[in-house]
Amino acid sequence: MDTLKDEKKIKAFLNKIKSKWPGQIERFEFKTATVIYVYLKEGISSIDFLGSLSRKVEKLVDFTRPIILYHIEHNGMNFRSHPINWYSSLRS
Numbered sequence: 268m269d270t271l272k273d274e275k276k277i278k279a280f281l282n283k284i285k286s287k288w289p290g291q292i293e294r295f296e297f298k299t300a301t302v303i304y305v306y307l308k309e310g311i312s313s314i315d316f317l318g319s320l321s322r323k324v325e326k327l328v329d330f331t332r333p334i335i336l337y338h339i340e341h342n343g344m345n346f347r348s349h350p351i352n353w354y355s356s357l358r359s
Contacts, residue, residue, distance in 0.1 A: 269331075274300070276330035283327045284320065291316060293341070301334045309341040317347045328352060 281303070285292050291311045296304040307316055316338050333353045339346040 273330045273332040277303075277332065277334060280327055280330065284324075287323070287327070288316070288320070301332065303334060303336050305336050305338045307338060307340050311340065313338040313340045313345050313347045317349055321349065324349075324351065 281295050284305075285295075291308055293306040293308045296306065298304060305316075307313060320338075328351060331352060334351050335353075336349040336351060337346050338349060
């Protein structure tokens with residue numbers, strides 16, 4: 268049951284990211300339940316996006332499952348990984 272709740276919360280979290288950074292995200296793709304690709308629109312740098320997101324993302328997280336976001340630039344060549352809640356089980 269908690270897994271289903273976390274899945275819904277993760278999707279809501281992704282929608283919050285898309286709304287807080289309008290015009291920067293093309294789409295999300297779930298590779299696994301815990302690995303999510305964030306495809307950035309043309310002209311958006313993965314390193315700049317990661318920098319702006321990392322400063323604010325903790326306020327948006329309301330789930331416990333650790334996930335990894337991969338921010339992928341439009342050309343598919345540059346990407347950055349961004350662990351979320353990766354150490355949450357250690358804090359519990």
